Amino acid sequence: LHAQADGRWRDGEQVYVKVCGHCHESGVGPVLKGRGLPAEALAPITRHGLSAMPAFRAAEIDDQALQALGDYLAQTPAPKAAPQSNGG
Amino acid sequence: MADGPYVALPPNVDQAAFTTAVRKFTEILGAENVLTAQEQLLPYMKIMMPVDEAQHAPSAALIATEVDQVQRIVRVCNEHRIPVWPISTGKNLGYGGTPPGSRGQVVLDLKRMNRIIDVDPDLCTALVEPGVTYQQLYDYIEERKYRLWLDPPAPSAIVGPVGNTLDRGVGYGPYGEHFMFQCGMEVVLPNGELLRTGMGGIPNANTWQVFKWGFGPYLDGIFTQSNFGIVTKLGFWLMPAPDVYKPFAVSYPDEADIVPLVDSFRPLRIGGVIPNAMVFVGTLYEATATIRRSQYYSGKGATPEEVIRRIRQEHNIGAWTAYGALYGTKEQVDVSWKIVTDMVRGSGKGTIITEEEAKDNPAFRYRAELSRGNMTLQEFGLYNWRGGGGSMWFAPVSQARGSETLKQVQMATTILNKHGLDYVGEFIVGGRDMHHIIDVLFDRTDPEEMKAAHACFGELLDEFNRAGYGVYRVNTAFMDKVAESFGPVQRQVNQTLKRALDPNGIVAPGKSGIRV
Numbered sequence: 001l002h003a004q005a006d007g008r009w010r011d012g013e014q015v016y017v018k019v020c021g022h023c024h025e026s027g028v029g030p031v032l033k034g035r036g037l038p039a040e041a042l043a044p045i046t047r048h049g050l051s052a053m054p055a056f057r058a059a060e061i062d063d064q065a066l067q068a069l070g071d072y073l074a075q076t077p078a079p080k081a082a083p084q085s086n087g088g
Numbered sequence: 089m090a091d092g093p094y095v096a097l098p099p100n101v102d103q104a105a106f107t108t109a110v111r112k113f114t115e116i117l118g119a120e121n122v123l124t125a126q127e128q129l130l131p132y133m134k135i136m137m138p139v140d141e142a143q144h145a146p147s148a149a150l151i152a153t154e155v156d157q158v159q160r161i162v163r164v165c166n167e168h169r170i171p172v173w174p175i176s177t178g179k180n181l182g183y184g185g186t187p188p189g190s191r192g193q194v195v196l197d198l199k200r201m202n203r204i205i206d207v208d209p210d211l212c213t214a215l216v217e218p219g220v221t222y223q224q225l226y227d228y229i230e231e232r233k234y235r236l237w238l239d240p241p242a243p244s245a246i247v248g249p250v251g252n253t254l255d256r257g258v259g260y261g262p263y264g265e266h267f268m269f270q271c272g273m274e275v276v277l278p279n280g281e282l283l284r285t286g287m288g289g290i291p292n293a294n295t296w297q298v299f300k301w302g303f304g305p306y307l308d309g310i311f312t313q314s315n316f317g318i319v320t321k322l323g324f325w326l327m328p329a330p331d332v333y334k335p336f337a338v339s340y341p342d343e344a345d346i347v348p349l350v351d352s353f354r355p356l357r358i359g360g361v362i363p364n365a366m367v368f369v370g371t372l373y374e375a376t377a378t379i380r381r382s383q384y385y386s387g388k389g390a391t392p393e394e395v396i397r398r399i400r401q402e403h404n405i406g407a408w409t410a411y412g413a414l415y416g417t418k419e420q421v422d423v424s425w426k427i428v429t430d431m432v433r434g435s436g437k438g439t440i441i442t443e444e445e446a447k448d449n450p451a452f453r454y455r456a457e458l459s460r461g462n463m464t465l466q467e468f469g470l471y472n473w474r475g476g477g478g479s480m481w482f483a484p485v486s487q488a489r490g491s492e493t494l495k496q497v498q499m500a501t502t503i504l505n506k507h508g509l510d511y512v513g514e515f516i517v518g519g520r521d522m523h524h525i526i527d528v529l530f531d532r533t534d535p536e537e538m539k540a541a542h543a544c545f546g547e548l549l550d551e552f553n554r555a556g557y558g559v560y561r562v563n564t565a566f567m568d569k570v571a572e573s574f575g576p577v578q579r580q581v582n583q584t585l586k587r588a589l590d591p592n593g594i595v596a597p598g599k600s601g602i603r604v
Contacts, residue, residue: 018223022245022465026450027378028472047127049134051533052471054181054246057131058123059151059199059219 009065012072019061020069029053034078039070095129096145098170098192106147109168113150113194116160121151132178132186132195136471136479137565138530138542144187144564146173149195155320159280161196162318165594166279172196173596174318176218176251179243182481182527183255184564189598196318198250205321206297209234213271213297215323218250223463225249235329238461239263245463250322255561256312258516258523260458262415263327264365265518272296272323273308275316278590283307283317297323313561314582315596316589327461330415334425335456337441338432339406345437346408346497347490350515350522352435353410354488358519361424364459366412366517369451370497371396373514373527374405376469377451381510390505410438411455473512476531478541480566482548484557486515486522496524496557503551504528507544508537523560549573564598571601 009015016024016032023029029052043066049055061069091107098106114122123129124147132149133141150172152158165172173188174196180186188195202219207229216225222238223245229236239259241252253266263269273285286302287295300306311317340349349368356362372391385395399405412428414421432438446452454466471479482500486492493515501511504526513526528548530541545566549559553573562570571579582602586593593604 018227019246022463023468026464026466028465028468048130049477051477052468052475053477054179054185055131055134057149057178057186057197057199058128059197060177060246 009061009068012065012068012070015061015065015069016072019056023053031079032073033076035073037070037073039067039074042066042070042073092124094124094147095126096142096147096192098147098194099190101169101192105168106170109164109170110148112164112167113148113161116157116164117150117152121153123149123151132197135185135187136182136477136532137184137563138478138480138532138538138545139565141187143191144184144189145191146188146195147192149197151197151200153200155274155276155282158196158198158276158318158320159282162276162278162280162594165194166592169592169594170194171594171597172318173599174198174218176254176319177221177246177248178251179247180251180255181243182479182563183561187564189564189567189596193596198320201320204228207232207234207236207326208297209236211298212236212326212328213323214249214326215272215297215321216249217321218319219248220250221246221248226461226463236326237261237329239266239269239327240458240461240463241266242458242467243465244458245465249324250319253322253324254312254319257561258365259461260365260367260411260455260516261327261413261461262363262365263325264516266324267309267312269325270308270322271298271300271325272321273311273319274321275311276318276320278317278592278595282320285311297325310585313600315599315602316585318595331417332421333413333415333460334421335411335413335443335452335459336425336428337446337452337455338410338412338438339441340408340410340438341400341406343407343497344494346493348435348437349408349410350488350490350493352431352437353412353517354519356428356431357488357517361427362412363415364413366410367455368493368515368517369409369411370511370513371400371405371407372473372510372512373470374409374451375399375403376473376512377454377466378403378469380469380472381474389508391510405451406439409451411452411459413456413459470512470527470529473510474529474531476533476537478530478532478538480528480541480545480563481561482526482528482545483559483561484524484526484552485560486524486557488517488520488522493522493524495555496552499551499555500524500526500548503547504544507540507547509541509544567598568601 092103171193173193178186198218201217203217206215222240239261275283287293414424454464457464516523530537
């Protein structure tokens with residue numbers, strides 16, 4: 001997965017790996033994969049933040065990339081073993 | 089973009105005048121890069137401070153991608169007296185986050201100005217724009233297989249070198265004092281002129297990123313933690329990747345062990361045997377990598393001491409854990425490792441933990457990754473300790489002297505506990521100085537706890553100030569109070585500079601307590 005060029009993300013997986021996964025794969029935030037989470041559910045949380053989670057602006061992850069992230073997450077299987085979690 | 093009503097208006101600017109300014113911004117940036125709708129501005133309002141979001145609501149956000157756009161925006165701001173709050177990646181969590189320092193300022197969002205202009209693998213330098221993240225730079229270097237390492241702060245992947253360095257943030261490798269390793273800056277001044285510091289003033293210079301001082305007064309410092317200009321390019325030095333990297337930890341069982349710990353490591357740090365920004369981590373700071381408070385305690389108030397002792401026992405966490413690392417050839421690392429282990433064993437205190445022994449311990453792993461410049465957000469586990477989205481960094485500077493560190497820990501713990509909050513702290517070791525980093529964590533959804541956190545932070549500042557201590561950096565709600573603590577003369581000099589460079593006071597009024 002290469003670096004983003006000019007602030008444009010290549011696809012949903014790239015957004016996930018380079019931003020979200022750092023918390024949502026390490027137990028800081030809850031697991032997102034395999035939950036059938038649609039983009040419509042992700043968007044408000046991403047844009048407004050939620051409690052411990054920071055907000056992300058369209059300048060960071062634009063609407064198109066956010067949609068692609070939702071499409072990517074919707075088709076991911078649940079991880080085999082949940083990471084050691086202190087998140088909720 | 090709309091003609092209002094707006095989420096907020098800048099002070100002393102009416103809706104009609106603001107609409108005129110917004111139209112001019114739109115001519116410069118295009119409608120899609122001028123945000124005034126509530127829905128668009130919500131991401132610019134998330135704060136972790138114990139104050140109402142409304143106090144920091146922006147009137148608009150402007151997304152610029154070119155230096156000349158920034159210059160033109162500044163000119164419009166002067167015409168209409170619009171205050172503008174520049175952000176780079178805008179992830180200043182615990183220090184104010186993305187929102188402006190006060191209500192109604194326009195956020196100038198430079199996240200999309202994100203070109204990596206140059207990385208020189210021979211001279212080990214970089215020149216980047218404000219929106220570049222450490223992740224982006226890390227990937228860029230990996231793709232080109234350059235033997236260079238980065239030095240990110242803990243929010244690594246989602247923050248960048250420009251914004252972090254401009255607030256004089258720190259990392260954990262040998263280049264951890266970021267401003268110290270910064271070299272060359274480009275600044276849009278409040279009058280719209282473009283300044284390049286250091287050697288950058290010479291046309292066609294190729295030494296902008298290799299020699300810091302240039303000629304005459306050295307100016308870069310006045311653009312950090314300040315509001316004298318808008319930085320659009322930043323140069324800095326990168327560390328050559330060593331052959332061998334050896335991270336290690338030393339665990340100490342008792343709270344009072346911070347005294348011998350600091351005094352025994354100081355000579356190795358000042359002498360360069362341990363070259364990186366070591367950290368000395370308290371129990372709860374260490375614990376947040378794997379556990380949250382509710383697993384052990386659901387009562388109100390500070391976490392009781394017996395609970396903290398239980399956490400230490402059950403998770404094998406020291407009262408203090410020192411993390412350091414060695415870098416170099418195998419021979420160099422072996423020599424230094426013998427010095428370190430001889431020192432620890434000779435002191436009769438502390439248990440050495442190597443990378444092999446730590447295995448998959450998440451706390452050790454993320455420390456090891458940060459000290460070698462890898463991306464990890466594991467430390468955000470801090471925000472789960474209590475949850476609820478409340479966090480302020482209380483970060484007094486301390487001498488790297490054992491007795492001083494113990495005194496600060498005891499002072500902070502007493503004040504935090506009095507307000508029902510926990511001491512969650514670590515020391516980042518500069519050599520002679522410590523950044524004593526305390527995360528004032530609280531549940532922002534609990535109005536009582538929010539009030540307590542606000543009072544607690546004020547008291548921490550007051551009591552530490554009375555003892556001769558000051559913080560190195562602070563959130564936007566407490567900047568005036570901190571500016572005051574450094575005395576009237578510093579404040580007057582800053583105001584004199586502000587008046588000279590920014591007579592209309594349009595750039596980030598209130599940053600570090602500075603206004604015209």
